[in-house]
Every structure is written in structure tokens, then in C-alpha cells.
Amino acid sequence: MVLAGEDRNDRLCLRVLLEDLCPEMRGRLVEIGDSVRLHQATDANLQARAETLARKVRARAARESADVACVFVHEDLDRIDGEDVPAVRERVQKALGSALGNAHYALAVSEVEAWLLLFPEALTALVSAWSLPSRYRGRDTGRIPDPKRILTEEVSGTGRRYRESDAPGVLEHAARLDLLPRPVGRNRSFDRLRADVAECCAHHL
Ligand SMILES: [Zn+2]
Incomplete structure (x- = not known):
């Protein structure tokens, strides 16, 4: 399992969430610090950036003699939620899927x-x-x-x-405190992450 993202604190946040929501991931998460810059990429750049990330993931797996089961990629949207956000996420998710196979784009809205x-x-x-x-x-x-x-x-x-x-x-x-399943209020990007972790835990590990 690989966790990729630019900011160390944000990767640590993702790690806490993944390991709590899917205990089978404990001890299996490897981090890659990378300025992914995906959601703002043009169509021409997006696939290239996804492929670059995929190369880094494969190089890391080769160094550790490990197989990659799945990759979570974190990025902050840096603006509030809106009508277009599902499409923004889906576009990057598709590029990551085609470059990496099993992958989840954790787009925090507006930030962690x-x-x-x-x-x-x-x-x-x-x-x-x-x-x-x-x-x-x-x-x-x-x-x-x-x-x-x-x-x-x-x-x-x-x-x-x-x-x-x-x-x-x-x-x-x-x-x-077992609060992760019971957020006070809501955030679409958090719900999406929980759904992705559940899918990953059931099908990708
Ligand atoms: Zn997965």
C-alpha cells in the first residue's frame, strides 16, 4: 500500500484515517513525498503527471521488493466545495486509475x-x-x-x-474515541474517502 502526497502532516493524517478505518493496512503503508499537482493540471499534463507518479511508486516497490496493492494520493483542493468538484475529482481519479491500476484520489475539500x-x-x-x-x-x-x-x-x-x-x-x-464513523456535520470529500477505504479494504488488499 502506498500513500502519496506533498505534505508530511497531510500524509500522516491519511495514514491515521486509513489505519483506523481499515486495520488490515497497519504496517503495510509506505509513504511517498511528491508534489502531485494533479487537479490543476491541463489535460495534456495530467496523464504525464500521473505516469510520473506511477514510475516513482514502481521504483519504490522495486527497492523494497514489494508488490503494490493500491495507492492513495492526497491533495488539497484549496477552495470550498462546489458543483464542479465531483467532476474535478473524477478526472484525476481516471488518470490515476489508468496509470496505477488500483488507486484512490483523496481530494480534501477545501483542505485537511x-x-x-x-x-x-x-x-x-x-x-x-x-x-x-x-x-x-x-x-x-x-x-x-x-x-x-x-x-x-x-x-x-x-x-x-x-x-x-x-x-x-x-x-x-x-x-x-471512535468518532470517525460519526462526524459532527458533513464533508463530501471525507465521506468519499471513507467509501474509498471501505472499497479498498474489501477488494484491493
Ligand atoms: Zn484500493
Whole structure:
């Protein structure tokens, strides 16, 4: 199993989610740090970028004398959810499928921090002074602009500030508290990831 993405913290977040939602992946995930830049690629560039990633995946598998069962590729959309987002995701998913075979495009909308807003209890479990204001609870967090700002300015307030390296810890608490199946609110990209992990766990491992 390969986990590819640009940002180390985001890869760690994906790892926590994958290992909790599919325990069979524990001990089998290998990470590749790569600036994938897929959803903004032109049609001409997209397939080439997917093929480049596929070459890196195969080289890594050869070095470790391992077979690749499946690849998760993470990227942030960096804008809020909208009508066109399923098509944006599907276009990249197709390119990855044709380059890699079994592959899942984990497109976080708008970014991984939007997923953290689904787990107010986990935010407080990580730092007891942190609290998600009620106006952000039960919402579609894919449509809330700038979730990172909400975490740094409104959740952590005047005390210990949220940093990007806190994101995996928040999700670890969400996993430990068995909150991942029960998000407060919704986010299409998070639901999609859960469906992809379930499919992968059942058919690709
Ligand atoms: Zn899979």
C-alpha cells in the first residue's frame, strides 16, 4: 500500500484515517513525498503527471521488493466545495486509475483542516482549552472558507495555538474515541474517502 502526497502532516493524517478505518493496512503503508499537482493540471499534463507518479511508486516497490496493492494520493483542493468538484475529482481519479491500476484520489475539500472541524470532541481531547464554536458544528465543513484560520484563531483562541503538525494528533484522538464513523456535520470529500477505504479494504488488499 502506498500513500502519496506533498505534505508530511497531510500524509500522516491519511495514514491515521486509513489505519483506523481499515486495520488490515497497519504496517503495510509506505509513504511517498511528491508534489502531485494533479487537479490543476491541463489535460495534456495530467496523464504525464500521473505516469510520473506511477514510475516513482514502481521504483519504490522495486527497492523494497514489494508488490503494490493500491495507492492513495492526497491533495488539497484549496477552495470550498462546489458543483464542479465531483467532476474535478473524477478526472484525476481516471488518470490515476489508468496509470496505477488500483488507486484512490483523496481530494480534501477545501483542505485537511476541514475534516478536523467534523470532530469537535477530538479537538478538545488534544488540547483541553480548545473548543469549536457552535456556529461551526453540524455544518458542511467543505463549504466553510479557511478552516485553518478557524482552528488557529477561533478554536485555539488565546491559549496554545493550532499548528499544522497538530492535525494528525486530532485525528488520532478521533480514532481513539471512535468518532470517525460519526462526524459532527458533513464533508463530501471525507465521506468519499471513507467509501474509498471501505472499497479498498474489501477488494484491493
Ligand atoms: Zn484500493
